[in-house]
Structure formats: C-alpha cells, structure tokens
Amino acid sequence: MTDVSIAASDTLPPRRRHGIDLSQPIMLAAAALLVVLIVLPIAWIVAYAFLDKSGALTLGNFAKLFTDPSFLDPLIATATIATSVGCLCCLIAAPMGWLVARSDMPARNLVRTLVMASFVTPPFLGAIAWELLAAPNSGLLNQAWRGLTGASADEHIFNIYSLGGVVFVITCYTFPYVFVLVANALDRIPGELEDASAMLGATSATTARRITIPMVLPAIIAGALIAFLQALNLFGSPAILAIPAGFHTLTTKIWSLFQFPPKPELAAAAALPLLVLTVVLLRAQKAVLGRRSYAVVGGKYGAPRPVPLGAFRWVALAGCLFMLLMPVFLPYAALLNAAFSKIPTRLVTWDTLSWQNVYFTFFELSQTGHVLKNTFLLGALSATLGTLLALIIAYLVARQSVRGHKILGFLATAPIAMPGIVLGVGLFLAYTRPPLVLYGTLWILLIAYITIELPAAYQQLQSAFHAVHPELEEASRILGATRLRSLRDITAPLLRTGVIATWCFIFVAVVRELSAAVILFTSDTKVLSVLIFDLKESGDLGAIAVLGLSMLALTTIVIALANSIPGRGGDIRLRENG
Amino acid sequence: MTTCTRLTRRQILLRSAAAAGTTFLPWKTSAHAAPGAPVVITPELIEAAKKEGRVNYYTSVEINLAEKLGKAFEAKFPGISVKVERTGAERNFQRIGQEYASKIYACDTVNSSDAAHFIVWKRDGLLETCEPEDVAKHYAAEYKDPDGTYAAWRVFLSPIAYNTRLVKPEDAPKSYKDLLDPKWVGKLVKAHPGYSGTIMTSTHQMSRDLGWEYFEKLAKQKVMQVQSAADPAKKLVLGERAVMVDGADYGIFLMQDKGDPIAIVYPEEGTPLITGPSAVLKKAPHPNAAKLFHCWSFTAEAQQLSIDVGGLRSAHALVKERPGRKPLSEIKTMKENAAEVEKMADDIKARYASYFKV
Numbered sequence: 007m008t009d010v011s012i013a014a015s016d017t018l019p020p021r022r023r024h025g026i027d028l029s030q031p032i033m034l035a036a037a038a039l040l041v042v043l044i045v046l047p048i049a050w051i052v053a054y055a056f057l058d059k060s061g062a063l064t065l066g067n068f069a070k071l072f073t074d075p076s077f078l079d080p081l082i083a084t085a086t087i088a089t090s091v092g093c094l095c096c097l098i099a100a101p102m103g104w105l106v107a108r109s110d111m112p113a114r115n116l117v118r119t120l121v122m123a124s125f126v127t128p129p130f131l132g133a134i135a136w137e138l139l140a141a142p143n144s145g146l147l148n149q150a151w152r153g154l155t156g157a158s159a160d161e162h163i164f165n166i167y168s169l170g171g172v173v174f175v176i177t178c179y180t181f182p183y184v185f186v187l188v189a190n191a192l193d194r195i196p197g198e199l200e201d202a203s204a205m206l207g208a209t210s211a212t213t214a215r216r217i218t219i220p221m222v223l224p225a226i227i228a229g230a231l232i233a234f235l236q237a238l239n240l241f242g243s244p245a246i247l248a249i250p251a252g253f254h255t256l257t258t259k260i261w262s263l264f265q266f267p268p269k270p271e272l273a274a275a276a277a278l279p280l281l282v283l284t285v286v287l288l289r290a291q292k293a294v295l296g297r298r299s300y301a302v303v304g305g306k307y308g309a310p311r312p313v314p315l316g317a318f319r320w321v322a323l324a325g326c327l328f329m330l331l332m333p334v335f336l337p338y339a340a341l342l343n344a345a346f347s348k349i350p351t352r353l354v355t356w357d358t359l360s361w362q363n364v365y366f367t368f369f370e371l372s373q374t375g376h377v378l379k380n381t382f383l384l385g386a387l388s389a390t391l392g393t394l395l396a397l398i399i400a401y402l403v404a405r406q407s408v409r410g411h412k413i414l415g416f417l418a419t420a421p422i423a424m425p426g427i428v429l430g431v432g433l434f435l436a437y438t439r440p441p442l443v444l445y446g447t448l449w450i451l452l453i454a455y456i457t458i459e460l461p462a463a464y465q466q467l468q469s470a471f472h473a474v475h476p477e478l479e480e481a482s483r484i485l486g487a488t489r490l491r492s493l494r495d496i497t498a499p500l501l502r503t504g505v506i507a508t509w510c511f512i513f514v515a516v517v518r519e520l521s522a523a524v525i526l527f528t529s530d531t532k533v534l535s536v537l538i539f540d541l542k543e544s545g546d547l548g549a550i551a552v553l554g555l556s557m558l559a560l561t562t563i564v565i566a567l568a569n570s571i572p573g574r575g576g577d578i579r580l581r582e583n584g
Numbered sequence: 585m586t587t588c589t590r591l592t593r594r595q596i597l598l599r600s601a602a603a604a605g606t607t608f609l610p611w612k613t614s615a616h617a618a619p620g621a622p623v624v625i626t627p628e629l630i631e632a633a634k635k636e637g638r639v640n641y642y643t644s645v646e647i648n649l650a651e652k653l654g655k656a657f658e659a660k661f662p663g664i665s666v667k668v669e670r671t672g673a674e675r676n677f678q679r680i681g682q683e684y685a686s687k688i689y690a691c692d693t694v695n696s697s698d699a700a701h702f703i704v705w706k707r708d709g710l711l712e713t714c715e716p717e718d719v720a721k722h723y724a725a726e727y728k729d730p731d732g733t734y735a736a737w738r739v740f741l742s743p744i745a746y747n748t749r750l751v752k753p754e755d756a757p758k759s760y761k762d763l764l765d766p767k768w769v770g771k772l773v774k775a776h777p778g779y780s781g782t783i784m785t786s787t788h789q790m791s792r793d794l795g796w797e798y799f800e801k802l803a804k805q806k807v808m809q810v811q812s813a814a815d816p817a818k819k820l821v822l823g824e825r826a827v828m829v830d831g832a833d834y835g836i837f838l839m840q841d842k843g844d845p846i847a848i849v850y851p852e853e854g855t856p857l858i859t860g861p862s863a864v865l866k867k868a869p870h871p872n873a874a875k876l877f878h879c880w881s882f883t884a885e886a887q888q889l890s891i892d893v894g895g896l897r898s899a900h901a902l903v904k905e906r907p908g909r910k911p912l913s914e915i916k917t918m919k920e921n922a923a924e925v926e927k928m929a930d931d932i933k934a935r936y937a938s939y940f941k942v
Binding site for chain 2: 079142143249252351371528530540543545
C-alpha cells in the first residue's frame, strides 16, 4: 500500500502528494516527542537526587530526607491525609454514584451536574472559600453557630486550619473522581444480571451483596486509589490550610525547598518517593482491576432497571444535596459574599454592598489583564495541541496500524505517575540550562500542561475510538483514500463529541493547575492560579473572590463555546451493534 | 548655595549628555551619563522612558499601595505603564536570583523590606548607580548607599496590634513578654521570615534583643502562621485572631482611618524598625523608565503619597508625618542591622522553622 502510493506520487502532479502514508513517520515523531516530554524531566530529577555538587554518586540527599524530622513529619502528615481522603471519598461517592446511576431518585441529572461543578472548581479556590467559611473565629459557619447557640467568642465548631480541615477540603474536590468511576461502572452493569438474581428469589439486599457490589468493587478500589493519589500530590489546599496550622505536607515541603537559597537537589530527592509511590499504586490498581474486572462481552443489554426507593427518594435527594453543600453551594456563596463585601467574612447586605474589590481587581491590579491573557492562551493552546497529540496516539494505538503502538500507549499514560510538583521540579531542572532554555517562556508551561493532561486526554479519546468501528475507515481506504484522508473525512467527524469533551477537559484542568505552575512561572509568564496564590499569601481575599468567580465564569463560557462549534457531519448518529 | 550651583551644573551636564545620547548615539539606551552624579528628571529622560513605555516594578510593599503608586506614576507620565509584581521580599529576592540565573532580566526596579538584599545585589554587581536628585539633597546618610545604588524608599515598624472588639485596651499586651501569657494561646497571629522581609528583619532584631528562647516559648502559644507582613493585621480585622505578634504597621494606619477595630501597641522592649530600600537594576529591560520611576518615587510628592495613602514613614527631609500618627522620635525602636541580617538570614530561617515547624 505504502509502496503504491509512493510510486504513484512520483508520477502524479504534486497536488496528489498527500497520498503518501505518513503514519510511520508520525508515529516515530510522536514517540520521540513523548520520550523528550517524559524522560527528560525524570532524568534530571534522578540526576539531581543522586549526584552531589561535584557530580559524584551520593545518597546524602536521601539520608537527610529520612532522618531530618522536618522531612519526616510532612511524610507522616501526607500519608495520613491521603489515606483518609481515599476512604472518605469512597464513603461519599459510592452511595451517591449508585443513587444517580441506579435508583429512581429525583433530579439525578442535577446531582450529576453539581458533582461536575465541584470538579471544575480548583481545589485551592475551594480551600480559600473554606477558610472564609470555617476559620475557627472569623469563619461564617462558626459565626452562625455562635449566633444560634449563644456560645462565647472563643468557641468554635469547625477549625479548617487542621489536619482534619485539610482532609475535608481535599475530599470535597476529589470525590468527583470516584463518583464518575462508580457511576460509569454501574451504568455498564447490565440490568439483566440483577433481574436474574431477583427472579431466582434473592432479596434486594442479597442482590446488592452478591451481584451489584462485587461488580462495582473494582471501580470503587480504583477510585480510592485515584483519590489517594490526588491527595498525595495536591499542593494548593495544603499550602493554604496546613501552613497556618503549623505543618507541612510533602508537596508544600518540596515547594519550600525552592525558597532562597534554593535546594533543588533536596527537592528532587523529596520528589522521587512521590513518583515511586505513585507508580507502585498505579501498578497495584492495574493488578486489582485486572483480576476483578468483569468484561461484559457482546450483545446489547437493556438499560439498568432503576431501583425504586419509595419515600426514601426524597431523603436520598436531600442527602445528595446536603453533601453538595460542601464542595459547591457553601464555597461559592462565601466567595460571592467576599467579592462584594468590604470585610470578606461579614455578610453583605444591600447597604454594605461594595464594588471596591471588583474595581481593584480589574482597574487597579496591574497584573490582571496580563495574567488572564496568559491563562487563556495557555489553556486554549494546551487543549488544542494536547487533544491533537492524544488523538494521533489514540488513533495509532486503537487501529494498531504501526509496529510498536503499545509502547506509544504506555508512554502516553506514563505522565499519570508524575505529580504536578514533581513534573514542575523536573522541567525546571531540564529547561533552565542550554541547549533549550525554556524557563521564563510560556513554552515551559505549555509543555508541563500537555504532559500532565496527556494521560486523561489519551484515555478519553481511546474510548472514543473504540466506539467507531474500523470498517467505516476500511471502506474509505478501499475506495482509495489514504489513512490520513479517511481519518479526516470519516473518523474525525464521528469523534467530534469525544474530541470536544477532551478539549474542554484539558482546558479546565489547565486553568485550575497550580502545583507545576507555581514552580515554573516567572513574572512575565504568571497564570491565574499563581496570581490567586500570591494574593492569598498577603491575605487579599476580596480580590481572590473576584478573580476566582471570573475564572469560573470565563471557563464556563469557553466550554459553552467549544460545545457549540458546528462540526462537519456533526449530526451523524452511529448505531453501534456492540 | 554651593550645592545648588553644583547641582545645576550637573543638570546641564546631564542634559547635554542626554542630548548627545539621543542625537549621536542612538543605540545607547540610557539617557543618563556621568556615573555617580545624582539623576534628575529631565524632559529627555521622560522622553526616553516614554519610548520604552513600561516599567516592571518588583516590590514587597502592600499591593493596594503598590498599585496606587503605579497609577499615580501613570497619571504623571502618561504613556508609561507600571506592572507591579508584588510578593514577599524574600520571595522576590529568590525570584530575581532564579530569573538572573536563567538570564531572564525582567525586573526594572525593586523595592524590598529586607535591606540585606541590597548588600547582596550590590556585591554581585546587579545594581545600577542611580541616585535620585531628591536622595542626594534630602536624605540623611544613614538612609542611602554612599555609592548611590540604593536608598531607603520607606521606613516603617513591626509593632504588636490587637482587635479592639476582642481585646479591651486594659487587657491588651504591653510587651513581647506579655504575649507568652497562657491567656493568648490560640489567639496570636504572625507572619513568616521565609516569605516577608519585614519579618526577616524584625525576627533578627527580636532574636538579638530578646534571645531565641523567646521564639521557642512563643511557638508553644499555638500561633497562627501567615506569610506576608501585610496579612496579620487583615486577620485581626476579620476577627480571626485577637493579637498580632508582628507585621507591618503602615496598613494598620489605613485600617484605622477606615474605622476598623484595630489598635497598635509599641512593645516595652522596643519596636523593630524596618527600612525598605529601592534600586534600579543594571540589566533593567526598560532602563530609562526604571530610572524615571525610581527618581520619581523618591520625590517629596511620591513620598508624601506613600505617607498619606500608604501609612508609611519617609526619610525625605521635606515631607511631613501625618498628624495623629505617633512620630518615630517618640517610639522606642530596636536597631536595624542589615549587614548582620545578610550574614544570618539562613540561620534565622532554619531556627525559625525548627520552632514553628513551617
């Protein structure tokens, strides 16, 4: 095939040059790009961690790391936080996922949407909002409680500046991961299995115990691991809540090693355990899933039968909405209040309403415009390039069209094992020296964002490809189109929804990313998350509220616009048979 | 009289040099010659600055004041925009170091609340010789570098303060020693020397005069740890904590003007005094705009602004302290020693972290 097209292109006019099958060179280029993106930063981290100043091999950095209490304490705190978050997320998200996917609870779609709203909320913004709500003395909830019970000014019921507070806030913005996994798994379980169990005389409890729970357990375990990893690698929430409480986590410790005088060798050494732990856990997850996954093969099943809850329907909905108070309603109410209040933790009335924060943010704060421009430029570029790269890789892997496609798939998912802060440290070490000095440019941030988001983008598009049967492409190829042409004319239009979803996913993730950006920014390449973090350190909560809400509004608009792009052949609906 | 004549001659020299610069040496970016001579704001300097159009101002002064200063400059010199890069002085110091190590020269002019930074930058050859005319004329020797690379742009204190709704004046602490009383457990807030130059400087003075044991005991009071020296007072106004151990006083004056419930205590042991110098960087990307901004920021007009809308104090001989604010001469202050801070900075941060855990 390849030979034919090359031969043809020699004789045909140049217009037909696109007849060359480019998949092999594209695959090589993609692989090379991935190797550079992933291997380079890790190599520098390893080098810095194991080499001393003269370049000799040393374990000194690790010895310091594991004997110095100022490193051990954060390690213990981090482990405690991550474990608690992992468990809590499952406790909250699994029942919610079941209610949304399997019960006749009213307003199920509303609950799904609200869970997504907590997903697009940057965890650091949530942490700041929760300071407004649950700081022990000034927190709005503590004030309300004192007002209701007449408790003295010294008493409080919530203290967000604590280990428990950190766990709580991280859980608020991590449980959507578990929720999505569980709800999707439940969506996929054929209702017939449960029906069969019921017809054989089992009670609903037995059916749940013997059928539903075992089938969804892999998803719950996978979710717990993802939640654990998120909590392990999160930077913003602990930086905002743990430091006032007087303790560090591993990520805030790594970040503090970049204070003057910077100690990149120690930061690298501290980053390696995070990396190793993440890899180990992901392998464990794979092992668990590999063993317990129930492939539901062939045939088309009926939609799962909703379990009638009776009068409990409304109780269940109330429960879900109560849970959603914490990540969505309360924080956004607190931010909205702070944006228009002179004192962020005083409730605004019509008489005290003030535009001062809005004015300051948009007309006095000289960085606002510049930072918004950087953020949206980077968001759009990362989303576009990231989607493109993921699309190419997913195509090459899904169609198994070239040799070595498995390595490509592995490389594309490898960055999932790289916590943002580790990647930040690695990229900083890699690109602050010749030949490629990218530090100080938007490129280094672009590389960081694409690398971080590639695994999720790749996985999304991979599943999208699975939904498009290869025979459609084959038909196009038989009719004489090249691989690229059939990709453009057949596959791409069919993938439109998946592509747009991926683009939006990357965009949202970039806008809310802080942990890599906080290591990699310079004054000219500052992004919104870093500006908010800067303002947080000087306690300018009003401006943060305005910026945070604008960020959410702009993100929503961008997503709405992306979803309204008319696609070629966008109306084609595929009737899948499997 | 003699000073006056000399300056006039310098002005003439400067103007001709600037004219020469623009006429014959178009590639020469600086509209200022004769190193060491005070820099006067000339129409040529303004013109050259306008061509550059922008100045990047790295500062650790409270953001509202920094932006107001920028807006006042933009109003005075239309066509030159000020981009304020505000973070803690120690952060800025690290940032400039990191940017310079990667050959990124983004900073035009810098103001820091840790005077020790200027010793380092000057030693490393980062600073441009640029002594504003006002500094030459109206600043006492103790507030400026004899070689004209930097001068004290602001003077302020790091006192104790309390929320007057939560603490009655008679119950308020009067000294640092009072803060060790068990009644303050969980009620104190303080800023961090790893972030804030103000706190680095005050921690040095307090550890010297009160001993490190003081901080060791203070750390047991469950102190809320914030970063910026501007933040403790904001936490008091929120009502989050009752008393601040340290933090900049200038924001507090503005809060008091607005009627916020906050009062200052000048502790019996003495109040840490901080001077925040400014300088122009040699590798400034907008050298003329940098000089113009720097010189303007030391004029009586700008210094008066920093007092009136910023709550700062000034070393400028011609500006007046605001009535109602206790004059510096009536306050017992601790002595600032930038050279010692420069030598001890790492030790201070390490000791602090060992007591306060962050």
